[in-house]
Amino acid sequence: MALIVRGDLSLSAGKTAVQCSHAAVQCAFQARRQHARLMERWRRAGARKICLVADDLASLHRLANEAQQANLSYYLVQDAGHTEVPAGTVTVLGIGPAPRRSLDLITGNLSTL
């Protein structure tokens, strides 16, 4: 599972962690319904997650599009705006769980957070 954070928002460590975990839970929630076997495999193999960073909102949308075209499950987190950023701000894109190779095709050129 890849969790891609928007670099241009400069979120704090705590905020980043919470936003990533929204994405992770939502992706797991979707996968449990739609890709139950993949989900079990991923969980048993250690539920691997990686945090990456993308430049801005446009990059997140582009990556989300690519995920959709590759038939990978994804979720864009919109913040409720209680702190740090205005309500509705898109903060993190979660993709997966998905086979590593398919994920790398989309996220391979991003750097880790």
Add this chain to the structure above:
Amino acid sequence: MTAPRANGHAAVHGSMKLVCVVNQSLKMGKGKIAAQVGHASVESFLRAGTTHPAHLDAWLSGGQKKICLKAKDEAVFAELKQAADKEQIPCHIVRDAGHTQIPSGSQTVLALGPYGEEHLDNITGHLKLL
């Protein structure tokens, strides 16, 4: 597997939250922390589906409130775990696989919940926000 306890006050009401406490002694980077908190949240979410389904539903439909706190070291985790067990609050400790940054088996994050906010505040109220 016990669903909500039958001892009165524990029935599902009030707002739910999930608390993730980060072990500060490991000096993890921002990305590492985010991934570990992600592990803690997903695992708590999946486990709650069997152990606390009513709390989970209330949490999911109530905006999935999450909060990140910090603890000095693993000793604080032990205290929190003990307090959570006593109150039968779901508690899960993430142990790192050690692929990066820190030694394998380190306790990185302790997750409490999803559970009633006031119960969680009783045992985590003294901790600071990350």
